[in-house]
Amino acid sequence: MIAVERVDFVSVPTRDAAQARRFYVELLGLHESTTPDDVFPEFETSNVTLGVWQPEAVGMEFSPGSGIAVRVPDVEAARNELEAAGVQFRGETMDTGVCHMAFCSDFDGNGIILHRRYAEPRPDGMGHTESREREDERKAGAAS
């Protein structure tokens, strides 16, 4: 079996790096970590890097990616803020019973989900969004 150590980055295709920067840095508030080695911009969430690239710049066809869920403190407030900046949403904000989700796209059409889990993890449940390390930490905190 191969050993996958971690996710080094999630690729985000764009047609225009400035447009990607506007969405991820100016609207989502991510930190840009682009180094001189990088041909395209990189943006940091607290757990994984978004690696922007331009398929058309390397002779490939552009098509948007399908969906990343970013955690925001309040889905409705975040939605209002993005809508005011011209971001298009699809449908109403969904309440799954454990989390809120609102579906939109960045300016290249990549699927973005504004996400906030409000329920505690359930033993039988879906939508568990906590790494084992964090879960262990939380349980240790609750037990002490």
Add this chain to the structure above:
Amino acid sequence: MQAERLDFVAVPSRDAAALRAFYVDVLGLRPDDNANYEVWIGDTCLGIWEPERVGLEFEPQRNGPLALRVSDVAEARVELEEKGVEFQGETLDTGVCHMAVFRDPDGNDLLLHRRYKPYE
């Protein structure tokens, strides 16, 4: 606004159980203890979903692959090829890293990745 973290990457599928088996049994990813169709790589969660179950068209994810860090891209590629995984073209040497693009059974793009150039 401040996005706090990436909670999950949505992975479209036509057969979530089969795709989960690929991620767990072939790629060796950790299944979530509490959710059937979520798997973990370190601190990153993949959420498998079936668009057709909610009335949406299925389209595999292209151009948005996760870069999976392995110790040696060439070795991992051989191991996956022996298990029938198909790669797209040759392994790329960017000057700072090796990358090999392959697809999961639903046709979603993934990357084997290893940076070899030290960070300055």
